[in-house]
Amino acid sequence: MNLESYFSQKSKLINAAIKKSLPKDGSIISKAMRYSMLAGGKRLRPIFVLLAAELCGGKIENVMPAACAVEYLHTYSLVHDDLPAMDNDDLRRGKPTSHKMFGESAAILCGDALLTESFDLITKSKASDKNIKEAVKILSYYGGYQGMIAGQAEDTLEAGKWKNKNKAFLKKKLYFIHMQKTAALIMASFKIGAVLAGADRKKVKALEEYAKNIGLAFQIADDILDVYADKKLLGKKGSDKDNNKLTYLSFYGKEKAEKDASAYVQKAKNAVKMFGKKSEILNLIADYMTARKY
């Protein structure tokens, strides 16, 4: 199987579904929602929803609304993260950020709207009411104050306050930030796909463990790319250092960072051996987490 063509095939389906789901009423908020949702992006999280459903015997068309939902939630987090009061980024994927295009208040409301809409989308999946309720719980948990928002908060609010803390404390903090900021939503994506497809507990757990580990590998790779990647390919300037953020590199250096990312990739692969031959695509994705160039 070729991962590139797999991603490209799935992201085409997802892009079509996202386009169809977006509002077309011409209001500023609708325009801002369309702009940020259609500004590119690899659609990894929605691909994970579809993949998890397929691995658990579900049909991708049944979970497509939920796949869109996680992308809406992910995109809202980027729109708010880019705000002047947060990371203050002007570019995202090589294009002006939402607040640069539509102003700060429209960007705040656009993020709010994307987040709210993500929960409506979840309910449009074709699954039992019980499983849809469970998917709503998963999205709100991993997207909420115990999940992604906790990571954003530590990452943004605590930036620059790390100077006088001891190393053990900071390492724990960094793990927490990576878990919540990045791994949480990847975990949510796999779990939502699996749960909507009616997977048993064992499969959900295996995919959750896999997702956690590729999420951690992904974030370490992201910290490396923030410093070493071709900024044109990356579509943004690396801003972690300017923002005094805690990064994997600043602690461990590039060599150890790469080694640790590989270890997480291996852990991820081990977690999903139960899927047998079907796990091939999961292995390719795990490898991709550390191999990507932007």
Add this chain to the structure above:
Amino acid sequence: MNLESYFSQKSKLINAAIKKSLPKDGSIISKAMRYSMLAGGKRLRPIFVLLAAELCGGKIENVMPAACAVEYLHTYSLVHDDLPAMDNDDLRRGKPTSHKMFGESAAILCGDALLTESFDLITKSKASDKNIKEAVKILSYYGGYQGMIAGQAEDTLEAGKWKNKNKAFLKKKLYFIHMQKTAALIMASFKIGAVLAGADRKKVKALEEYAKNIGLAFQIADDILDVYADKKLLGKKGSDKDNNKLTYLSFYGKEKAEKDASAYVQKAKNAVKMFGKKSEILNLIADYMTARKY
């Protein structure tokens, strides 16, 4: 029945449930969530959830999580609405606003967290999975880009751009803003309570119509209070005029505003005659919308 004691009795139950539902992990976001949720407020929307459920034969303890959910959603909208990029208010209910207390980025994330959590709370109601799914749809619709956010957007983004528009256009705009900004969430509250209690379509429709009309009356009264109320009682300075907002008063003057508000109150009462003797409390609440002093 005495409305004041009815409100006080119900809001005590709601406050206890809200306190129990709030995070206690000591993080900045959790502190900000607690602060904004416990900063007072009449708890009207959660009271409406409980009331609708009771009117439709449900038990209030079964819908209490949903009642908390609408208050979370309402509170997030206030936190974001007060932000410097939005209405830039320093005081809310006589206390410093969230961004004044915790900083702008924490206030953004706090609002995001409250909004996300509201959907988790909905799922904790004791009702059929089907009705919970329906309640999630209602909350996301009325809270989303077609509901409350549309009202906020018009109200904030378009403020000051009304000068060269004709009166008929502006009157339509004002109705839209009042419907979306205020009536939408009151409609959601009544509908969620009714749906979770398993009400039939006719009852849901009647309560929706009632809610729409008290919502419109409420917002006209709000515009009047923004200018005429005792600012100490109101707990904030009237800021509509400073912000060049479209208000009922600026169009129609105080006398007609009061007359129209009363007409909406009457419409609301007419809509719920089917509840017979049980509608007494609904009538008292409708009257309260225009009688309140702050």
